Amino acid sequence: MALFDDFLVRAALAGIGVALAAAPMGCFVVWRRMAYFGDATAHAAILGVALALALDIPVFGGAVAVALVMALTVSSLSGRGYSMDTLLGVLAHSALAFGLVAVSFLTDVRIDLMAYLFGDILAVSRGDLAVIWGGAVLVLALLLWRWQPLLTATLSPDLAYAGGLDPRREQLVLTLALALVVAVAIKVVGVLLIAAMLLVPAATARPFARTPERMALLAVGVAVASVLAGLWASLKFDTPTGPSIVCAAALMFLFVLLLRGIRQPA
Template structure:
């Protein structure tokens, strides 16, 4: 069955939705969209590192994404002016990554594949990596769900109850780095943040509990992945951007329906 590239692509999209959508709920709740942007833009530098030292791309992206996420988290805790500084970090990391990839000796790198994803070229090995990372993120979030919620809703109350908000922040940082590493093959460095934020934001008006929001976010991400893949086949459009375009359309529909849901 996995010899069919379309089935592999669909399974890869579902794996990314499983990892990104519930994590994206915490990104939305904590207003950390900048955090996802900076981390995902650093992924290209991870690609360059992996190719330079002959490591799997997943490993290089994971290391660099984790380092960038830790830097961003540290700056946030110090209350450094976030918007401008994080904008500099995000775009500087992307630019340095592009330059580093171009300077690699004897390497021919398809930059478009890493920037916008290449889901149709997913191999069985890639699929194992994507689903392994997705399951790891899902289990991590399930294990720490209540603690993460407490730290998100009220860090002071979580601390008073014996929790450790900084530890929960590190867990989110690790989950984000894993998600970036598994998603780069599917939607690319420029679109990973969109798959974190858009499904969660789309699900928000339909959910009455945090758990319901996570469930609906996964459903929206799955519909966007499979629908975008089908649309790409039908209209001969780039697959990664097609997935994000459909996700954006679902968000627009959700935003239009939100006032009706509130009145109901």
């Protein structure tokens, strides 16, 4: 067990666990153009954290529950008179505001709000590591189990109906997986940066992928590299670790954009 006494090893393992869960899920977020959906679900998680601390239940459980409720609420309200981006914008920022207000009432509980907003990967414990990897395995199991139906429903709901699939059920699977990703990523990058970990690796991998499976694998590679590069930069330059990880991912995306511009001159 001495290996797990090294906080850097624990931090790296936690980041890799989040990368394994977030990157494939991020591909579906990109394909379905659900960026705001991920944002709203992530922002709602801070309310879940506050409720979990108030009720003295595990933070992971509270975050999953509230993120899932938010995701289901968004799905049920879509198409009822408001555009999806307007609805998601209202719900995302409202959920974050209510969560921050709820945290302010927890006078008997010591809470490092910045750790939940921007992550605190260097403080990951063995218990946190077990939760992160347990959640990541659940997400991967869900995606592997429903991979082909999810792809079909993403490509064309009509095609899914013709094949005997229910697109709403596949949407529910994605909703559950997204809630799990949000819950496991809170400790690593925080609720404000979870959407970036979903989107940026998938967007970086997209130009190099000829198949959905290849894109998911490349996105995992980008996410893992971002975690390791961000950890290194954080230690070397004494910068916040969660934001440093996202910055590393963003720089990879920028490099890909520049590379494509050089290869395909106007």
